[in-house]
Amino acid sequence: MKKLIFSTALLTIIPLMLAGCTIDNNLGHSKPTATSKQSNVSSSSASSTSSSNSVRASSIWNKSKDNQLANFMVSFGNAMKQSYTQCTPQRNTTYAGMHYPDDFSQNKTAFNDKQLSAGWTSNGSDKYDVNVVAIYEDTNGGSTIGGRIYLFTIQDGAPIVYYTEQNQGMPDGLTHFEETKNVDLSDAFKEIVDNQHSNTSSSSNQSKADNKASNSLTFNEGMEILRQSIYKDYLQESPQLVSNDKQKLVISSLSGAKGINYFTLTLEDNNQVKIHAEMGSIQGGPRNQFNATDNIPEYQTVKRLNS
DSSP states (O other): OHHHHHHHHHHHHHHHHHHHHHHHHHHHHHHHHHHHHHHHHHHHHHHHHHHHHHHHHHHHOOHHHHHHHHHHHHHHHHHHTOOOEEEBTTBOOOGGGOOTTGGGGGTOEEETTEEOOEEEOTTOOSOSSEEEEEEEEEOTTTOSSSOEEEEEEEETTEEEEEEEOOOSOOTTSOEEEEEOOOHHHHHHHHHHHHHHTTTTOOHHHHHHHHHHHHTOOOHHHHHHHHHTSTTGGGOOEEEEEEEEETTEEEEEEEETTTEEEEEEEEEEGGGEEEEEEEEEETTOOOOEESOGGGTOOSEEEEEOTTO
């Protein structure tokens, strides 16, 4: 009788033990499944991050932006009485024996007196301390003096234009670039870079741009605006159109034997026109602050005449 009771108890316990083993095995196999899901999520996240970085880089600079800058540099060169050539890895600079962008590989370039890594990047991606997206040079007719090189760069996410007129070696063995003081040039580059981020802007903003383009300033209107501005007494001799690029009109007027005044009229919102006056030389070179001795401001914003 005792044997029968023991056998019955044993038969009851064994299925429970087997059931316990089955449950434990199932729990044990669930961990790799969870790990696999985690691995897939991590892989997806890494892929998403890589894709995001690629989109962000391409949004900073692309072929469309490059073309916009090329068009601006034509107008800029005309206004400055200079001739600029675009330089690329396929066509390096030649001014004063410098060969950019190839020379960046030598790591002998200083920016605002600080030696930094620099290099060419066609989409503005953050590869170096200074990421160069475009280069333009004016060789001054092939001379070793009087020319300059402009670097259009992205540094710490910000658009910065550097230039050099260095035409001989320096004691430190570096080529020194400085941030440009030409407001028109730096502002234009910043605007081009910023516009790249607005590809998804609203149709209302596009409509505003279209309306502006259809109502561009003309030379005659620009002259009439200047005649009624604080600069009317400085339209002395032979005023002429320097450039007319969509919303920006540049008019020059001779001043004295070698001087020349430049007036940049920019069409802004609400039918306002911003005038920027500068002084220069018929021999070229950078422009200077407009008639500081006469206390005439560099800027004036006026209402458009036909508004």
